Amino acid sequence: MSMTKQAILGEAWVSLGANKMRSFLTMLGIIIGVASVVLMLSIGQGVQNKIQDSINSMGSNLFIVLSGSASTGGIRMGSGSSPTLKTSDAQEIAALNGVVAAAPALPGNAQVVFNASNWATQITGITPDYLKVREWHLLSGANINDADVRGATRVAVLGTTTVENLFPSPDEAIGSIIRIKNIPFEVIGILESKGQSLEGRDQDDAIFIPLTTAQRKLFGNQFPDSVRQIMVKAESEKVMDKLENDMRDALRAAHHLAERSEDDFNIRNLTAVAESAQTTGEAMSLLLGSIASISLLVGGIGIMNIMLVSVTERTREIGIRKAIGAHESDILLQFLLEAVMISLTGGIVGMLLGCAGSFIATWTLKVQTDVSLVSIILSFVVAAAVGIFFGYYPARKAARLKPIDALRYQ
Amino acid sequence: MQQSPSPLVVVNHLYKQYESDAGVVTPVLKDVNLTIHEGEFVAIMGPSGSGKSTFMNVLGCLDVQTDGDYILSGQDVRRLNNEQAAELRNRVLGFVFQGFNLLPRRTAVHNVAMPLICAGKEKVEWEPRAIELLKKVGLSERLHSMPNELSGGQQQRVAIARAMANYPHVVLADEPTGNLDSTTSNDIMNLFRELNEKEGITIIVVTHEPDIAAYAKRLIKFRDGVLVYDGTVNDAGINA
Numbered sequence: 001m002s003m004t005k006q007a008i009l010g011e012a013w014v015s016l017g018a019n020k021m022r023s024f025l026t027m028l029g030i031i032i033g034v035a036s037v038v039l040m041l042s043i044g045q046g047v048q049n050k051i052q053d054s055i056n057s058m059g060s061n062l063f064i065v066l067s068g069s070a071s072t073g074g075i076r077m078g079s080g081s082s083p084t085l086k087t088s089d090a091q092e093i094a095a096l097n098g099v100v101a102a103a104p105a106l107p108g109n110a111q112v113v114f115n116a117s118n119w120a121t122q123i124t125g126i127t128p129d130y131l132k133v134r135e136w137h138l139l140s141g142a143n144i145n146d147a148d149v150r151g152a153t154r155v156a157v158l159g160t161t162t163v164e165n166l167f168p169s170p171d172e173a174i175g176s177i178i179r180i181k182n183i184p185f186e187v188i189g190i191l192e193s194k195g196q197s198l199e200g201r202d203q204d205d206a207i208f209i210p211l212t213t214a215q216r217k218l219f220g221n222q223f224p225d226s227v228r229q230i231m232v233k234a235e236s237e238k239v240m241d242k243l244e245n246d247m248r249d250a251l252r253a254a255h256h257l258a259e260r261s262e263d264d265f266n267i268r269n270l271t272a273v274a275e276s277a278q279t280t281g282e283a284m285s286l287l288l289g290s291i292a293s294i295s296l297l298v299g300g301i302g303i304m305n306i307m308l309v310s311v312t313e314r315t316r317e318i319g320i321r322k323a324i325g326a327h328e329s330d331i332l333l334q335f336l337l338e339a340v341m342i343s344l345t346g347g348i349v350g351m352l353l354g355c356a357g358s359f360i361a362t363w364t365l366k367v368q369t370d371v372s373l374v375s376i377i378l379s380f381v382v383a384a385a386v387g388i389f390f391g392y393y394p395a396r397k398a399a400r401l402k403p404i405d406a407l408r409y410q
Numbered sequence: 411m412q413q414s415p416s417p418l419v420v421v422n423h424l425y426k427q428y429e430s431d432a433g434v435v436t437p438v439l440k441d442v443n444l445t446i447h448e449g450e451f452v453a454i455m456g457p458s459g460s461g462k463s464t465f466m467n468v469l470g471c472l473d474v475q476t477d478g479d480y481i482l483s484g485q486d487v488r489r490l491n492n493e494q495a496a497e498l499r500n501r502v503l504g505f506v507f508q509g510f511n512l513l514p515r516r517t518a519v520h521n522v523a524m525p526l527i528c529a530g531k532e533k534v535e536w537e538p539r540a541i542e543l544l545k546k547v548g549l550s551e552r553l554h555s556m557p558n559e560l561s562g563g564q565q566q567r568v569a570i571a572r573a574m575a576n577y578p579h580v581v582l583a584d585e586p587t588g589n590l591d592s593t594t595s596n597d598i599m600n601l602f603r604e605l606n607e608k609e610g611i612t613i614i615v616v617t618h619e620p621d622i623a624a625y626a627k628r629l630i631k632f633r634d635g636v637l638v639y640d641g642t643v644n645d646a647g648i649n650a
Contacts, residue, residue: 007527018515320511323472324572325500326528328492403499404472407511 003330012337015310023342026306029299030346030386031353034379036292038354041375043361044285046368051281055274057194057203059134061100061240062271063232065093065247068264083226084255084264087211090127090230092250098239103130104227106211108219113179114166121162123180123207125214125227131157131191133233141174141189144210152212156180157189159204183217185209240269299346300386307339307394318398319406332399339391340384347383351376417481418579418612419446419469424478426464426635438464439475440635446614448579451606453623453643454616456632463584465632466616470503470582471495483579500529504573508585510565512557518544518568519553525576536575543571547601563594570601580612581605587622599625 003011016023067085090104106125111118124130127149131137141157148155158166158173167173170190177184194203215224232247234240244267251265311318318331358369426439438461446452456462467473468480471487480487483502490498499505504525512521520527522543523536544553547567557565566586573581583602587595603625606613617623629646631639639646 002530003528004530004532007530014515316511317513320513321524321528322496323470323499323505323511324525324528325496325498325503325576327496330528402473404467407472407507 002327008330008334008337011334012341015314015334016338016341019310022306026302027342027346027349029302030296030343030383031299031350033292033296033299033386034347034350034383035353035357036295037289037382038351038371038375038379039357039361039369040288040292041285041378042354042358042369042371043367044281044288045370045372045375046362047284048278048281049370050368051274051277053195054197055271055278056135058197058270058274059136059231059233060271061234061237062133062269063234063240063244063247064268064270065089065230065232065251066266066268067226067228068262068266083221083223085227085230086223086225087227088225089251089254089265090227092254093230093232093247096243096246096250098235098243098246100233100235101129101133102233103127103133103231104211105130105229105231106214106219106227107229108214110181110218112162112166112207113182114176117166119162119165121159121165121205121207123209123214123218125211125218126208127211130208130231133231136194137192139190139192141187143189144208148210149212152210152216154183154185154213154217155188155210156185157191157208158187159191159206160193161202161204162207163190180207180209181218237271240271244269296382296386300343300390303339303342303387304390304394306342307335307391308397310338311335311394311398314398315401315406315409318401319403319409322401322403322406328399332395335395335398336388336391339395340387343383343387343391344380347380350383351379354379416448417445418448418450418483419444420479420481421445421469422479422481424465424468424480425476426461426468426473427476438635439468442478442637444630444637444640446580446612448612449606449610450612450628451603451626452612452614452628452630453626454614454630454632455618455620455623457618459634460632461635462616462632466582466584466614469614470505471499500525500576502579504576504578504581506566506569506573506581506583506586508588510557510562510569510589512565512568512572514557517554517556518549518560518571521557521568522571522575524572529576539575540571543574544568546574547571562590563597566590566594566598567601570598570605574605574611578611580614583613583615585616585618587617587619595622 065085067083085104087104090102093099093102104127107122109120110123111120126144128143128145131143139160144155144157156178163170163173166178167176173187173190176187178187179185191204197203211227234243247267248263252263255264257264321331355371358371361367362369421442421444424439424442425437427435427437429435442465454462454465464473468475471482474488482498485498487495487498513524519537519540522540526536526539541553544550547570549564549567552560552564557568560568587598590598599622602613602615605611615622615626623629624643626643629639629641629643630637
């Protein structure tokens with residue numbers, strides 16, 4: 001016996017249309033609120049994406065084991081200055097539970113020459129596992145393989161920045177002979193671009209050569225088997241804490257360290273570093289989002305205000321309709337619908353404006369933004385919820401008016 | 411006059427009083443007893459403040475009595491909840507007000523159809539009925555006019571058509587000619603008479619003008635909240 005859905009919708013539409021300016025201004029509050037939520041979330045998401053990209057470029061669930069510090073005559077030299085780590089340590093670690101791979105590396109800096117060009121870059125001696133651990137793929141050519149490591153061949157895999165700086169065109173690179181410290185190396189592969197690391201270092205400015213080649217021919221010292229660092233990839237984030245202890249025990253045993261003596265190596269959990277950066281990004285998103293939410297709240301209060309005015313203004317009309325036999329539930333639904341129509345339309349327009357805003361921000365301010373599906377759905381749901389929440393009280397007030405009081409209202 | 415034996419309105423020992431915020435109780439209706447049968451044309455008269463409008467509001471289920479019984483179409487109105495009362499107003503009652511009370515921004519057809527729309531009827535049902543009623547009240551030329559484009563008499567005709575829309579048993583008219591000139595008033599009253607005689611609809615009109623009351627057959631008079639006269643119009647010495 002109550003009104004049809006179309007009839008209630010029609011009534012709500014007529015009422016909104018009767019006060020176009022007012023409906024629009026009310027909507028404006030929601031538009032601004034939703035647009036700022038979408039925009040702020042997209043900026044926050046952009047920042048987080050950037051951090052996530054850096055983390056991903058490093059590889060996930062990583063440890064880096066650095067050789068210990070040397071101290072001569074009371075002067076301590078910092079991590080990696082003492083040649084305490086050996087290739088065999090990597091094998092010890094690789095044998096532990098929860099380790100996917102352990103890749104030893106020996107980095108150093110050197111001048112690289114190709115024809116008339118030259119370039120100073122970081123050269124790292126590695127095993128085939130290294131690029132696997134870093135989740136770093138080849139753009140073209142071949143990887144360093146086990147035979148290269150066994151034979152200490154003179155082959156090199158180049159990062160894109162190095163390629164750009166040495167070769168007039170990247171196509172020439174593979175098969176060319178470059179000279180590192182005057183030793184000729186054949187370029188066998190080019191790596192995909194990784195971009196900046198978390199510290200802002202260009203990771204593509206690099207050359208990789210077989211570990212043994214680096215040890216024996218480039219950065220050789222009195223300890224022929226030493227490595228500067230070992231990259232360790234764990235199976236999952238969960239095993240990392242336990243693995244850190246296991247590695248420490250294994251290395252201490254291998255290095256025959258006495259109970260009391262300090263470690264002659266450093267283990268760094270790279271994921272933990274990344275997580276703290278992630279947390280910063282999330283905190284920023286939260287801050288931006290909450291500021292924007294306040295404007296949405298103000299917009300919602302605007303709806304409530306206008307709906308209350310509207311109820312007062314239409315008291316007589318409500319009385320007439322009740323006298324004619326309109327049900328309380330129909331009147332409740334109509335007023336609620338008016339509020340939801342305002343907030344939902346405002347929500348859609350605000351969402352579009354927010355998307356446009358984030359687009360403009362990306363273009364003009366060079367801020368990385370990302371409008372996620374979640375923020376779109378969220379703004380929709382929030383807009384509808386704001387309409388229902390702030391529309392309910394005025395709607396109930398209208399529906400509960402006694403017909404005689406409503407009719408007598410002047 | 412054909413009188414159906416079933417009583418449409420039964421009022422027993424009805425009291426209505428208002429209590430102000432300060433706690434002062436003002437009695438408005440005192441011990442009213444009345445029975446109205448289907449097909450009657452009743453005028454309710456009385457000076458201002460005599461309680462006739464309050465009585466009308468109680469009859470229209472717009473207000474609830476303080477004490478006593480009111481049975482409308484076999485239903486004890488006091489026992490109805492809000493939704494049931496709304497349904498009763500929709501199906502059994504039709505209202506015509508002094509101030510017309512049409513809904514603004516809606517055409518004459520839409521206004522007339524409101525009771526049907528409230529009852530959940532589809533447009534294919536309410537539109538022909540509204541047009542038929544507007545033709546009956548002589549407004550076939552103004553079907554799609556807005557209330558503010560109509561004269562007072564025309565608005566009241568729309569209001570009467572609206573009161574008739576959902577085939578009510580009784581039409582309650584509170585000072586229906588109060589805002590109209592005498593010629594238009596007579597037209598409106600003739601329309602009521604026609605509805606009563608041709609369609610057998612019970613009509614209850616509140617008025618303070620004797621010549622309006624003269625259109626009715628039965629007259630009820632109130633003074634100071636008490637029903638002081640209940641008889642035929644002719645016996646009261648009023649001539650049409």
